[in-house]
Amino acid sequence: MGKTIRDVAALAGVSTATVSRVLAPETKGVTEETRTKVLKAAKSLGYRTNFIARSLKTRSTMTVAFIVPELANNFFMDVAEEMGEKLITYGYTMLLVSSGNSTEVEKKRTAMLADRGVDGMVVIPASSRGDHLQAVADRGIPVILVDRLAEGANLDAIASDNEKGAFELTRALLGDGYRRIAFVGGDITVSTARERLSGFARALAEAGIVPEPGLICLGGMEVQDGYDRMKTVLENPNPPEAMVAVNLMVHLGMERYLLGAGAQAVIAGFDTSEYTPFLPGCRYIAAQNAVEMGRSACTKIIDKINQKKSGFFPREKYGSRVTRLPVTIIRHEEETNGTKPL
Amino acid sequence: MGKTIRDVAALAGVSTATVSRVLAPETKGVTEETRTKVLKAAKSLGYRTNFIARSLKTRSTMTVAFIVPELANNFFMDVAEEMGEKLITYGYTMLLVSSGNSTEVEKKRTAMLADRGVDGMVVIPASSRGDHLQAVADRGIPVILVDRLAEGANLDAIASDNEKGAFELTRALLGDGYRRIAFVGGDITVSTARERLSGFARALAEAGIVPEPGLICLGGMEVQDGYDRMKTVLENPNPPEAMVAVNLMVHLGMERYLLGAGAQAVIAGFDTSEYTPFLPGCRYIAAQNAVEMGRSACTKIIDKINQKKSGFFPREKYGSRVTRLPVTIIRHEEETNGTKPL
């Protein structure tokens, strides 16, 4: 079937070792003459190096897996696109895998990815449960968390400053004169939801406002959840003047409900996208920096992989470091007033 | 480091061959007794089979690559999510890779994926150029096209009935009384763009309308392109009464421009998403069936892989078959009138 290194060696009149040296990622210790000779032979045969065989020997597949809760999520995909691009520059290929928002699935996929020999894993956990991720790390595979944190795992992480984002969002609404503000959506098993709720509460506290229990409408992170929560909120005999949505999906669901009900609301939410300008209720957005997140996830995992390959093992026990990325608060009008066309 | 089959064999007191038999995807020719003995030994050692080694021997990695033009595209990701899910049920893992809308990148990535030994490839081509895909197929790797077709490649494909979709969309607008209809956006090197333009033209012709050259505003498939085209269209001294957008990205860009300009328009476009209900100009949508596309892409590539593995080679020369999936025309109101909440 495919040509092997032996075929090339035979044609070039050298040993397989020499061919291997020439074809290695960094050629060295080979005469320019034999180098070109080998290269010519390889080309004329249409030789392609077999990465499976190489991996078996080198114990490195030059791949990094990125596990996300779902694919149809613009924020995650923006992170992925950037990370994949950057990984390539290091010679790595990114494997993008979905956990379908299930920790069980996540456990299976990560284990299988480990079996397949990925050099490292970057994961956005489906929930805060992270023992299975620690298990992967215990197999000697570098793992880092992105966007969300997880418990039971002593892993480095990169996440937005969610607490501050929600705090600023809420403060902005307070600044506009709204006092009765609701917090809508949020799966309490997901760290971002907890952090955002916490920032929300802090802003209210700072303003001397005691949050009404009826205005904390937790539950879910998906479009359907936002839709359902919104319904509940509006059925409240004394509805809020404004609300903070836990994330873009919930925000979308809320707006969908409002659209169908012909109602209006003032909403502050997370994440921009091409279509947030069209959301009628959207007043403020806390924009996360997906590109920066992808970028730093890449460098961090590459670092870990390199230090593992070079046999350097820091005493893993002094805790995990989480890097916080700043978020930017945007007024909705700024997105659409023509001063910022696209 | 990791335990090997030898460790298990030693502990279980059998040969490596026996262990291999037990651990193979389908165990057979092994006593139930030795089977459990081996399994117990494997478990107690925390043995994990090394897929790299297995692949080198079996010449199968049990992976299928899915190459898409971009990740941040809901339609593509919906297809991906379904396909990935279904592939798992066959024991395959999907590798999702972006070509960044570049045929050059696509060429590199597909070649590299082939080197990495994927068992098959499903690709949404970045453009109509497909020789590099044929090259991959010529290496003996099953390749199929999805959503878009490509030239220079004799590959099976699965795509929506774009011509008919655009035809119906245009007819719907005509039915509403609009006569001067524009076609906006469309990279002519992309098959879907050509097919949709063709359906558009057919509908006009059938209505006895000669399309004005100024109303065919081709160019690009991205948000920015839609934005720019819309600007051009509105600067026309005699602007159209309605328009057909080549795809959702362009549609979005058009609406963004309208929003900034404070203008209105009647638009028919492709693809639904959670946010199409919020697009003010949106009148009709031709909805593609992403789930069905992912599903059939999966079965088709699995078929090809299986027939390759079983050594069955049909005379590849009798052309490629393209399967057309029907699209559904939806009136915008139906999405938001409350009868169809979510």
Add this chain to the structure above:
DNA sequence: CTGTTAGCGCCTTCAA
């Protein structure tokens, strides 16, 4: 600088 020689971990005839 180049060649020889062992495997990496697993599968798979071929015998027993």
Add this chain to the structure above:
DNA sequence: TTGAAGGCGCTAACAG
């Protein structure tokens, strides 16, 4: 049913 033995294609000492 089980074991022995020989690779899959490549890399990495170790010699020369």
